[in-house]
Amino acid sequence: MLAKENKNKSPGGSGKINLTKSLDENVEKIKKEFDGDEMLKVRFIENQYSPGIRCCIFYTDNMVSNQIINDNIIWPVTTFEMPVVSSCILDMLKDKVLQINELKKTGDFEDIADAIAYGDTVLLAAGCEEALILNTKGWVTRSLTEPESEKVLHGPREGFTEGLLVNLTMLRRKIKTRELKFKYKEFGERTKTRACICYIGGLAKQEILDELDRRLEKFSMDGVLDVNYLNEYIKDAPLSPFKTIGITERPDIVAAKLLEGRVALFLDGTPSVLTLPYLFIENFQSNEDYYLNFWYASFFRMLRILAFFLTTCVPAIYIAAITSQQEVLPTPLLLSISVARQGVPFPTILEALLMIVMFEVLKETGIRMNSSIGQALSIVGALVIGQAAVEAKIASAPIIIVVAVTGITGLIIPRLAMGVIVLRLLFLLLATILGLFGLVMGLMGLLIYMVDFRSFGLPSFYNPLMGFQSRKDTFMRAPWWKMKTRPDGMSNDDVRSGMEGKPQQ
Amino acid sequence: MKRKTAALLVLLIMAGFIQGCWNYREVDSLNIVAGVAIDRGQEGYKYHLTIDIADTSNAGKDKPVVSTLIETEGDTMFDAVRNAVKKTGLRIYWPNCQIVVISQEIADESIQPIVDYFMRDAEPRITMELFVSQEKTAKEIMQQQATTMSITSFEIDKMYELTELYEPVTVYLQLHEIYNVLADKGRALTLPTLKLVENVGSKTAALSGTAVFDRDRLKGFINDEDSKYLLFLMDRIKGGVLTVKAATDNTIAALEIFGNKTTITPITENGEIRFSIHTETQTAVNELDTTMDYLEVDSVEQLQALAETQLKDNIERVIKIVQEQFGKDVFGFGDALHRSDPVAWNSVSQNWDEVFKNLKFDVSCKVIVRNAVSIQSPVKVGR
Numbered sequence: 001m002l003a004k005e006n007k008n009k010s011p012g013g014s015g016k017i018n019l020t021k022s023l024d025e026n027v028e029k030i031k032k033e034f035d036g037d038e039m040l041k042v043r044f045i046e047n048q049y050s051p052g053i054r055c056c057i058f059y060t061d062n063m064v065s066n067q068i069i070n071d072n073i074i075w076p077v078t079t080f081e082m083p084v085v086s087s088c089i090l091d092m093l094k095d096k097v098l099q100i101n102e103l104k105k106t107g108d109f110e111d112i113a114d115a116i117a118y119g120d121t122v123l124l125a126a127g128c129e130e131a132l133i134l135n136t137k138g139w140v141t142r143s144l145t146e147p148e149s150e151k152v153l154h155g156p157r158e159g160f161t162e163g164l165l166v167n168l169t170m171l172r173r174k175i176k177t178r179e180l181k182f183k184y185k186e187f188g189e190r191t192k193t194r195a196c197i198c199y200i201g202g203l204a205k206q207e208i209l210d211e212l213d214r215r216l217e218k219f220s221m222d223g224v225l226d227v228n229y230l231n232e233y234i235k236d237a238p239l240s241p242f243k244t245i246g247i248t249e250r251p252d253i254v255a256a257k258l259l260e261g262r263v264a265l266f267l268d269g270t271p272s273v274l275t276l277p278y279l280f281i282e283n284f285q286s287n288e289d290y291y292l293n294f295w296y297a298s299f300f301r302m303l304r305i306l307a308f309f310l311t312t313c314v315p316a317i318y319i320a321a322i323t324s325q326q327e328v329l330p331t332p333l334l335l336s337i338s339v340a341r342q343g344v345p346f347p348t349i350l351e352a353l354l355m356i357v358m359f360e361v362l363k364e365t366g367i368r369m370n371s372s373i374g375q376a377l378s379i380v381g382a383l384v385i386g387q388a389a390v391e392a393k394i395a396s397a398p399i400i401i402v403v404a405v406t407g408i409t410g411l412i413i414p415r416l417a418m419g420v421i422v423l424r425l426l427f428l429l430l431a432t433i434l435g436l437f438g439l440v441m442g443l444m445g446l447l448i449y450m451v452d453f454r455s456f457g458l459p460s461f462y463n464p465l466m467g468f469q470s471r472k473d474t475f476m477r478a479p480w481w482k483m484k485t486r487p488d489g490m491s492n493d494d495v496r497s498g499m500e501g502k503p504q505q
Numbered sequence: 506m507k508r509k510t511a512a513l514l515v516l517l518i519m520a521g522f523i524q525g526c527w528n529y530r531e532v533d534s535l536n537i538v539a540g541v542a543i544d545r546g547q548e549g550y551k552y553h554l555t556i557d558i559a560d561t562s563n564a565g566k567d568k569p570v571v572s573t574l575i576e577t578e579g580d581t582m583f584d585a586v587r588n589a590v591k592k593t594g595l596r597i598y599w600p601n602c603q604i605v606v607i608s609q610e611i612a613d614e615s616i617q618p619i620v621d622y623f624m625r626d627a628e629p630r631i632t633m634e635l636f637v638s639q640e641k642t643a644k645e646i647m648q649q650q651a652t653t654m655s656i657t658s659f660e661i662d663k664m665y666e667l668t669e670l671y672e673p674v675t676v677y678l679q680l681h682e683i684y685n686v687l688a689d690k691g692r693a694l695t696l697p698t699l700k701l702v703e704n705v706g707s708k709t710a711a712l713s714g715t716a717v718f719d720r721d722r723l724k725g726f727i728n729d730e731d732s733k734y735l736l737f738l739m740d741r742i743k744g745g746v747l748t749v750k751a752a753t754d755n756t757i758a759a760l761e762i763f764g765n766k767t768t769i770t771p772i773t774e775n776g777e778i779r780f781s782i783h784t785e786t787q788t789a790v791n792e793l794d795t796t797m798d799y800l801e802v803d804s805v806e807q808l809q810a811l812a813e814t815q816l817k818d819n820i821e822r823v824i825k826i827v828q829e830q831f832g833k834d835v836f837g838f839g840d841a842l843h844r845s846d847p848v849a850w851n852s853v854s855q856n857w858d859e860v861f862k863n864l865k866f867d868v869s870c871k872v873i874v875r876n877a878v879s880i881q882s883p884v885k886v887g888r
Contacts, residue, residue: 322532327628331559331601331659334537335570338561341533348531432529445516452509 017109023126027056030122033113039063040116045074049081053089054126063119065138072099073121073134088128098123102135114192141166147249147271149414155291156252164194164268167251171198171264174255179203185216187267188224195230196266198254203261203491208277208456212263226270236454241418244455246275246282253287261491277455279487281474283415284308289477298476305475307409308416312423314409315352316431316439318402323348324435340396349432351395355403356424358385363407458489479503533561535598539572540658542606542643543582543619550578552585552611555644556597557658569655574647582622599628603662606636606699608643612716612723616696617687620721624684631681634665637716637723639700646699646710657710664712665697670744673736674729675715676835687721690854691839693831694718695735698726717831724831727823734823737784737816738836740767747788747872749812757795758808760788760874771842773849778860780838781867784816790877796886800877812872820868834861 017033019026027042034040039061047053055077059069076097085092090105106112107130112122119137144166146152147159160167168182179201187193199209215234224230227247236244248254249271254264257275265274284304289297321328322337329337344351362381369377389395410420423446430438450461463470470488472478481503485494537559546553553576560573575593579585589597605623607616616635623629638646651660669677675697678686686694695715702711714729727735736742742765749758770781790808793799799808827835839857843850853860 323529326530326532326535326598327600331537331603334532334601335559335561338532338535338537339564339570341531342561342564344533347529349529441516445513448512449509 019107019109019124019129019131021127021129023054023056023124023128026124026131029109030058030112030116030124033109034116043074045077047080047082048078050084052084052126053077053082055093056124057121058116058124059121059136060116060119063139064121064136068100068136068138069121073123073136088130089125090123090128090130090132093123093125094132098132098134100134100136104133105130106133107131117192144170150248150250150253150287152286152288152291155288156250158251159249160251160271160273162269162271164196164266167266167271167273168196168198170251171254171258174251175200175258180258187216187219187230188221190222191224191269193224194268195224198258198264198266200258200261203259203486203493204263205261205490205492208263208458211456212265212276224267227265227267227272227274230265230267231274236456236460240453241422242280242450242453243283243415244276244278244453244460246278246415247272248275249273250287256287256290259496260486261493277458277490278460279455279458280450280453280461283413285473290480294477294479301477302475304412307412308420311406311410311413311420312427313439313443314406315356315402315424316427316442317436318398319349319352319428320431320436320439322398323432328436337396337398340398343393344396345393346395348396348399349428351399352402352428353425355385355389355395355399356406356428359403359407360421463488530596534596536575536593536595537561537598538602539656540602540604540606540647540661542608542638542647543611544608544642544644545610546578546580546585548578550585551580552582553578553644554582554585554589555647556589557647557656559601559656559659572647572651572656572658576644582618583626599626600630602629602633602658604634604636604658604665606638606643606646606661607696608638608641609723611643612637612696612718615721616718617721620680620684620687623680629680631684632679634662634679635683635696636661637696637698639698639713639726645701649701649708649710652704652709661699661710661712668712673733673742673745674712675732676735676739677741689837689840691834691841691843691850691857692837693833693835694721695727695835715835717827717833717835719831719833724833727826731819731823731826734816734819735827735835737765737767737820738769738782738824740765740769742767742786746791747786747812747816749808749815751795751811755794757793757797757811758790758799759792759794760812760872761791763787763789763875769838769841771838771845771849773846778842778849778853779865779867780841781869782820783869783871784820785871785873786816787873787875788812789875793877793883796883798883800882805874809872809874812874813870816870816872817868820870821866824866824868828862828864832858832862834858838864 017029019029031040031042041059041061042056044054044056046055057069057073076099077093080097082092082097094103094105111133112131115133116122119139121134121136123132123134141163142161144158144161146157150159158170160170172180177200181199181201183197185195185197187195197209197212212234216230219230219233221229231245231247232238234245246257254273254275258264262275262277265276284301286300289301326334341348346354362377362385365377366374386400390397390400406424410417413420423442427439427442430442432438434441453459453461470485472483473487481497481499484497484499486496488494538556539559540557542555542557544553544555545551556575556577558573558575559570561570564570575589577585577589577592579588586597605619607619611619619635623633624631640646646661647657649657651657654660654663665677668674676695678696683694683696686692695717697712698714698716699710700713701708702713712729715727715732715735717724717727733745742762745762747760747762748756749760751757765784765786767782767784770783772779772781790800797804799805827833834857838861839850839854843854
């Protein structure tokens with residue numbers, strides 16, 4: 001829709017072009033339009049019985065399936081016995097000759113150009129002012145692998161790839177109902193990236209779909225390479241480091257979210273898919289929670305919530321306890337920290353900042369660097385920065401422990417990664433200035449900030465109307481036969497299962 | 506958005522004002538006080554403090570934290586504490602101070618200023634312990650090397666905590682209790698005492714009985730053996746050992762105390778006040794020094810009877826000592842009377858000390874042997 005409105009001022013286009021009856025003229029026009037693009041292949045074909053039937057096909061090298069072009073276009077056009085018709089032969093080709101499942105007759109030059117760029121084959125025929133767009137897409141995609149960032153021990157292992165249709169197929173295979181709706185969109189004036197809004201008709205709320213449409217309406221960029229381009233534009237609380245839209249690379253997660261009444265946004269060229277609305281508790285949920293024993297899942301979910309507090313508060317508590325409120329420390333601990341601090345030239349806060357930044361550097365290096373030099377990194381990280389810094393009295397041993405605890409617990413909740421770093425530093429500074437009191441103030445401020453959080457009209461952190469059923473999937477994950485409803489306010493139909501609520505032994 | 510920013514600002518500004526004590530101070534800049542000894546000052550000063558610092562400056566991997574003593578003087582406690590900064594240049598940090606040792610000379614005069622200072626000052630904890638030194642000065646106690654720990658004050662604190670459970674030798678009180686007892690009309694203050702004893706050629710500090718106070722002044726000492734029966738009378742026994750002797754004066758058994766309940770009942774008859782004291786002690790035979798089997802059904806009763814008589818004798822003896830030597834109600838009988846019969850108490854509270862000296866007591870004891878720990882018969886000696 002968006003692309004159509006901007007059609008006439010589409011970048012790269014040189015204004016309105018009309019096809020004529022002359023094949024050669026038309027071919028020249030298209031060649032001129034794609035001037036400098038040597039991937040464009042042009043091929044003239046002629047029917048062996050009727051020399052008057054002369055066609056030309058255009059396609060982009062390697063984006064098409066050569067077999068389809070050879071067997072289903074070139075072979076029938078060249079070898080079939082066809083009567084000579086005076087009028088345009090396109091209708092005859094379309095209906096009787098070409099063995100292509102999807103084709104379209106058009107005279108619109110923009111459509112033709114877009115089709116060539118997208119891997120379709122365009123067929124021009126002598127004496128016709130229109131052209132046929134033939135579906136011959138067939139490029140090579142990456143095979144389905146498990147996403148590196150969302151690995152699981154149990155449960156489905158496939159992950160999305162970069163192909164939009166491949167991804168939609170994966171979802172379709174999981175939810176085989178005609179209620180599953182797909183609505184195509186296109187973003188990016190130059191990249192012309194296809195996107196797809198996907199939801200289950202009977203579940204997704206119309207308000208949420210309308211709100212999503214409204215937010216996407218004004219999006220305009222020349223290139224869209226990943227869903228995050230859209231995410232940052234349409235998310236609630238755009239300046240917040242916390243997520244208000246979920247991102248995942250796993251079909252099973254997307255399917256589960258759709259079944260709860262959420263809406264998914266797929267984008268061609270990226271395996272990441274947006275799901276919305278996004279509740280704060282989703283930061284602590286893992287798809288594996290639902291595939292494993294519920295005791296196990298509940299324990300680890302609570303551990304993740306604990307990890308959130310540890311990773312944000314531990315450095316602040318340490319700083320407060322040893323620089324402002326030493327009274328809270330038991331005597332032996334106070335003495336051993338005092339001993340460890342002897343001879344360290346920096347104030348504790350500087351030490352803490354130094355080590356926290358150092359840890360983030362190591363973490364970032366681990367992600368960016370060539371994976372074959374990982375061993376070097378661990379040696380530098382563990383030995384040089386940990387041990388040597390303590391022995392050289394650059395940092396004291398307790399701060400290394402504090403930073404290690406902070407770092408490790410931070411890794412349990414990757415979806416909160418950015419928010420956690422911001423909070424950690426904020427709390428650290430507050431604790432330095434105001435001690436434990438500052439930390440408590442910071443936590444209160446965080447609570448006030450979070451209570452107001454919304455995602456597409458749904459309270460994401462605290463929902464005062466939340467019923468008991470919805471809580472069965474927050475701190476704990478109740479057994480499946482207990483979770484009879486979907487999250488409150490998320491979908492049109494709250495009831496998830498028709499079970500009696502009792503397991504059948 | 507505007508409201509949110511305003512709320513945030515208000516929170517932050519408030520945070521600065523309603524804070525109590527806070528300050529950015531590094532742990533290694535603190536002189537962590539472990540204990541303090543208070544003596545009469547020289548050169549005209551009233552107090553001479555010997556502050557036991559847990560010195561972390563030279564400690565490390567193989568070197569423990571050691572005691573470093575700092576001496577300081579002043580006319581008031583606070584004055585003396587502040588004068589210490591002159592010598593060290595480091596902040597003196599009180600919250601970890603566990604013990605205060607007071608010399609007899611100061612205790613003879615008054616311990617009120619000391620209790621006041623430590624209760625009032627923001628840093629010291631109200632759980633610290635006060636001791637009276639039985640040596641000439643309190644400083645001597647601090648100067649002794651600890652036997653197993655590296656810091657004398659912490660070792661004394663540990664002794665104090667553990668003896669209460671294993672072998673009580675004094676009355677156990679913390680600063681906040683001392684503060685309350687000091688104001689109590691129906692009970693006289695008692696403090697634990699310390700003295701130096703020989704241990705493999707060198708001297709070390711040891712707990713040794715109880716100091717009895719007349720209001721805030723030291724009156725005298727009760728030895729450690731008698732202090733245990735003091736605790737029986739105060740219903741503060743948490744553990745310990747009862748030694749049982751035969752008529753021939755040989756020890757025959759050691760009973761470990763698991764629990765004890767002492768009931769004190771004041772009885773007022775025709776204007777005369779008597780106290781009925783009943784103790785009930787749960788024990789186990791932890792040592793049997795004779796081949797005679799005291800663990801049979803009949804003989805265990807003999808053992809219990811022996812223990813009961815001896816406990817009763819000891820309790821009566823201690824009451825007598827306190828009545829005759831000190832004439833001070835260290836047990837809190839006055840409080841017991843106050844609780845059960847306020848009218849009677851009001852009539853005697855003005856001269857309670859005199860009344861106490863002539864009080865009559867009915868003591869009855871019950872000792873229950875519950876088990877004999879790991880072996881069920883005496884160790885037999887064959888030919």
